[in-house]
Amino acid sequence: MTFEELVRLELYVGAVLFGAVVGSFLNVCIWRIPRRESIVTPRSRCPACGAAIPWYLNIPVVSWFVLRGRCAECAAAISWRYPFVEALNAALWLLVAWRFGLSVQTFLLLPFVSAMIVLFFTDWDHQILPDRVTWPLGALGLLVAPWNPALDLAPGWFGGGTPLTRIGSAIAGAGLGYGIFFFLALAWRVLFDRDALGGGDLKMMVGVGAFTGVPGVVVTIMTASVVGSLGAAPFLLTGRWDMTRELPFGCFLAPAAVLAALWGDAFVRWYLGLLWM
Numbered sequence: 001m002t003f004e005e006l007v008r009l010e011l012y013v014g015a016v017l018f019g020a021v022v023g024s025f026l027n028v029c030i031w032r033i034p035r036r037e038s039i040v041t042p043r044s045r046c047p048a049c050g051a052a053i054p055w056y057l058n059i060p061v062v063s064w065f066v067l068r069g070r071c072a073e074c075a076a077a078i079s080w081r082y083p084f085v086e087a088l089n090a091a092l093w094l095l096v097a098w099r100f101g102l103s104v105q106t107f108l109l110l111p112f113v114s115a116m117i118v119l120f121f122t123d124w125d126h127q128i129l130p131d132r133v134t135w136p137l138g139a140l141g142l143l144v145a146p147w148n149p150a151l152d153l154a155p156g157w158f159g160g161g162t163p164l165t166r167i168g169s170a171i172a173g174a175g176l177g178y179g180i181f182f183f184l185a186l187a188w189r190v191l192f193d194r195d196a197l198g199g200g201d202l203k204m205m206v207g208v209g210a211f212t213g214v215p216g217v218v219v220t221i222m223t224a225s226v227v228g229s230l231g232a233a234p235f236l237l238t239g240r241w242d243m244t245r246e247l248p249f250g251c252f253l254a255p256a257a258v259l260a261a262l263w264g265d266a267f268v269r270w271y272l273g274l275l276w277m
C-alpha cells in the first residue's frame with residue numbers, strides 16, 4: 001500500500017466514524033431545533049421516561065442495535081430514525097471524502113451535507129426549514145467562499161479562481177437562489193392565492209447558492225423539480241393532495257443540493273457540451 005492509499009484509507013475511516021458521531025448530534029438538532037430547545041443542554045434523554053442516556057449507550061448506530069431499538073430503562077421503542085440518520089451522515093461524509101479526497105472542498109462540504117440532512121428531516125416532520133440552520137449555513141458559505149474551489153465552475157468566463165471571483169460567485173449564487181424562490185413564491189400567491197413556499201425555502205437556497213454558486217443553484221432546482229414532480233404526481237392524480245397545500249419543497253431541495261455539490265460540475269460540463277457540440 002502506498003502512502004497515498006494509506007492517507008485515503010484513513011480519510012475514509014475518519015469520515016465514517018466522525019460522520020456517525022456528528023449524525024448523532026444531527027438527531028438532537030432535528031428533534032430540538034423545531035421545538036426551539038437548546039441543542040447543547042440537557043444531555044440526551046429517553047423521550048418516553050426521561051432517563052439520561054449514559055455515553056456507553058449513546059454510541060452511534062451500534063447502541064440502537066445492541067439495545068434492539070428499546071430504551072434500557074423503560075423499554076420504550078426508540079425510532080429507527082436515530083441510527084438511520086447517524087448512518088446516513090456517515091455515508092454522505094464517506095461519499096464526499098471519496099469524491100474530493102483529502103482537499104479543502106471535502107472539509108467545506110461536510111457541514112453542508114449535514115445541514116441538508118437536518119433540513120430534510122425538519123421539513124419532513126414539521127414543514128419547517130429553521131432559521132437556526134439556514135442563516136448560519138448561508139453565513140458559513142459566504143465566509144469560506146475565498147477557499148471554496150466549487151465556486152470556480154466556469155474559470156474561462158471569470159478568469160479562474162481568485163478569492164475575489166469566488167466571493168462574487170458565492171454572492172451571485174446566494175442571490176440567484178433567493179431570487180428564483182422569491183419570484184416562485186410571488187407567482188404562486190398570484191395564481192393560487194396561497195403561500196406555497198415558506199420563507200425557509202428562500203433562506204435555504206441562500207446557503208446552497210453560497211456553497212455551490214450559480215451552476216449549483218441551477219442544477220439543484222432542476223433536479224429538485226424533476227424529483228418533486230415525479231414524487232408529487234401520484235398524490236396529485238389520486239386527489240390526495242391539491243396544488244393549494246404548502247409543499248415540503250425542502251425535502252426535494254436537500255437531496256438535490258447534495259447531488260449538485262457532489263456532481264454539479266460534471267452535470268454542467270455535460271450539459272454545456274450538448275449545447276456547443
Ligand SMILES: [Zn+2]
Binds near residue numbers: 048071072073
Ligand atoms: Zn425510557
